[in-house]
Amino acid sequence: MSKALGLQPLDSPIAEGWYPTLAVLLILAGLGSTASFFVYEVTTTKFSRNLRRELSLSIVASLFLGFGLLFLLLWTGVYV
Amino acid sequence: MLSPTRLILISAVSLYIAVYADAQELLEIQDLDREVDLTSQLAKVTHSLTIKNVGKVQTQQYAVCFPADASAQLAFLEVVEGESDDAAPLPASPVILDTQPGNASCWGVHLSQALQPGATSELDVYAVFTKLQHAFPAHIQQAEPQRVLYQDSAYVLSPYSIATQTTKFKLPTRRLESWTKHAPSTHTGSLLKYGPYKQTPGFAATPLRLHYENNAPFAEVMKLEREIEVSHWGNVYVEERYELKHGGAKHQGVWSRLEYMQDPGRNGPASIRELVAHLPRSARWLYFKDDIGNVSTSAVRFGFDKVEALLHPRYPLFGGWKVQFTFGWSMPLRDFVARLSGSHMQLSLPLSSPLQGVIVDDLTVKVVLPEGASNIRPSTPFPMQTSGDGRKFSYLDTTGRPVLTLRKINLVPDHNKEFSVTYQMPLLAILWEPIYLTIAVMAAFGGVMAYVRCEFTISRDSKWLAEQAREKMVDLTSRLQALLAGRSAAIAILDDTDIASVDLARRTAEAALHESDAELKELQGEFTRLPGFKKGGEVASLLEAERALQGSALQLSHQRVSLLREGLSTMEISSRLERHEQGVAERQEDVAGQLEALTLIA
Missing domain, CATH: 2.60.40.1730 (tricorn interacting facor f3 domain)
Incomplete structure (x- = not known):
């Protein structure tokens, strides 16, 4: 309808065809970095643990997982 | 007391009355075709008419009226001027005319341009009513058809006199139970035609009742x-x-x-x-x-x-x-x-x-x-x-x-x-949505980070203390390993540095060694402060051996540089320094062995 009026249609920021790919890739990357976070947690003792390293690992993992979950929701039809 | 809005409303209505009272004298409908479509549950009424200004002054108002009981069910009203289909509908709003009988409700329409005396204009009125077809009988059995009653007037209700008018009722089927006749009126198939009627005065009405079958789902x-x-x-x-x-x-x-x-x-x-x-x-x-x-x-x-x-x-x-x-x-x-x-x-x-x-x-x-x-x-x-x-x-x-x-x-x-x-x-x-998700996941990681920092031991017994000491020992040993590896690397750089900048490189390496000396001392202190730690001697001897190793490695590099400056060939240099190199290698092995022994204890 909007096209008929010569208006510029509003598109999603990322083409919808990319949602499945992005969901899979981002969640895989997120799970990988989550694994490295947990490996770090269990291989260090409370004397040798470095908060900065823990934070950087977990922030990377949560960014990947957060965006991955978003695209998973969108892929399954839950348009948030 | 009347509120200001009510006062405005009242004055607006009285203004309308004045305007329409004039308009009724001015206008006459020359020709009106009414079509009432009863084929669905709705009553769709179309008036196609020509109005003429028979007065002496111009007017821009037209009023369309319907029976009052039907008006309550009026869902949709559209008045279009002229013949073209895509013309914009004219604005219509309820009005009260001074000549209007109690059983009529009227809407005032503002024409797009004033109608001059003697001029004519064509109008199309389209009105849709709901629930005007009443089931009669009101209750039927499963196999019975549905019959409905529809009441209207054979004359179109209008404030103006109408020169010629006809009405067509389109019925859903040809099965018509009964209908009010008002000559000239005919019934052919599913069509009922009333009129033409000539010269009907304003608000003329003659009631009619149609009873017919309508099986449209309501x-x-x-x-x-x-x-x-x-x-x-x-x-x-x-x-x-x-x-x-x-x-x-x-x-x-x-x-x-x-x-x-x-x-x-x-x-x-x-x-x-x-x-x-x-x-x-x-x-x-x-x-x-x-x-x-x-x-x-x-x-x-x-x-x-x-x-x-x-x-x-x-x-x-x-x-x-x-x-x-x-x-x-x-x-x-x-x-x-x-x-x-x-x-x-x-x-x-x-x-x-x-x-x-x-x-x-x-x-x-x-x-x-x-x-x-x-x-x-x-x-x-x-x-x-x-x-x-x-x-x-x-x-x-x-x-x-x-x-x-x-x-x-x-x-x-x-x-x-x-x-x-x-x-x-x-x-x-x-x-914001992915950011909320990220924050939620981050909170889970934060929970893990907090959990690993919690201590759930009920009694701090000797076993627990021993475990703590072992963990601390592991930590100290790995820090020591890292520190020593750093020192070796600082010296090893000298071997690959070219002659021109070797002095600067050596000064840097020496400064690095000197700096880490303090850290080493601190680490050694931490080792000795460990509760129940009995390997203080081993640590001290390891550090001693390491210091000796760095000293002789530095010396070796110094000698190599001076021999190179003398212009000796590489072959000669390596043969001269062979013994010294062997000594350094032995010391290296010694340090590595001691470090490994310490790691094994941990």
Whole structure:
């Protein structure tokens, strides 16, 4: 309808065809970095643990997982 | 006391009365064709007429009147001037004329231009009434056809005198039980014709009653709630909650599904077997459910210009029977939302029910815009009750999504036009949703980080203390390893540095060694402070051996440089320094062995 009026249609920021790919890739990357976070947690003792390293690992993992979950929701039809 | 608004209203009405009182004297209808379409549950009335100004002054007002009892059921009124179909409808509003009898209700129409004395103009009036065809008998059995009564006047109700008028009633079938005759009047097939009548005065009326068969399903949506939810990630959800009933002759006696299915043509002819919905072409992911769950008896056809859904309720609807269900679908965002400029968006889509041939008693449209949308302005094809202060909490919301609510009663299919809502929404605001997800995941990681820092030991016994000491030992040993590796690396650089810059490199290496000396000392202190640590001697001897190693390595590099400066060949240099190199290698082995021994203890 909007096209008929010569208006510029509003598109999603990322083409919808990319949602499945992005969901899979981002969640895989997120799970990988989550694994490295947990490996770090269990291989260090409370004397040798470095908060900065823990934070950087977990922030990377949560960014990947957060965006991955978003695209998973969108892929399954839950348009948030 | 009268409020100012009431005073304004009263003066406006009295002004209208004055204007229309004049207009009635001025205008005359030369020719009027009325067509009343009774083939559905509605009464669609069309007047095609020519008006003439027979007065001495110009006028711009025309009044259209209907019987007062019918007016209460008037759902839709449109007056168009001229012959062209795409002319804009003229504004119409209720008026009270001083000549009007009690059984008439009138609407004033403002013509697009004043009608000069002697001039004529053509008008088309289109009015749709609901619930004017009353079932008679009011109760029927399953196999009986539905008969209805319709009451009207053989003359068109009008404040003006009419030179010539004819009326045609289009009936759904040719089965007409009885009708009021008013010469000249004829009945042919499913058409009833009254007139032409000549020179009828203003507000002339002669009642007529038609009793005929109408098996059109009287599908009446008592309450419809539409919810339109926009997601800027690419989708528009529409969900409609229906309370629907069959508004025709009430069913009485038993009902047999067997008979109903054996003879679908004659058994229950007026029942609602299915509902047909016409959705936009790009509609997808349809669902049709009720309180029990999914209603599987439905079919969808994807066409070129629309998606047609055939909804079969769980049971057919006879007169008076009701059904409640939910019907929903999704549509791609780009077909329904446009970007006007910058962060201004416009949503436009059909306003009312996609079900064909239904009347809607009470329609509520809720437009749920993404969180962060502001400056929300609706634009509807006709006036609607509007409120915009609602909030809805849906997926990943914190402050809630703004909800715009539009409401109107008594709608017919003619109301199903497009409406639009403009709003403002920063383009980056949709990033809040992934950020919320990220924060949630981050909180889980934070929980893990907090958990590993907690100490759940109930009693700090000797075993626990020993474990603590071992962990500390492991930590110290790995730090020592790292420190020593760093020192070796600092020296090893000298071997690969060229002659020109070797002095600077050596100074840097020496400074690094000197700096780490302090750290080594501190580490040694920590080792000795470990509770129950008995290997202080081993640590001291390791550090001693390491210091000796670094000293001799530095010396070796020094000698190599001076020999190179003397101009000796590489072969000669390596033969001269062979013993020294061996010494360094032995020391290296010694240090590595001691370090390994210490690591094994840990």
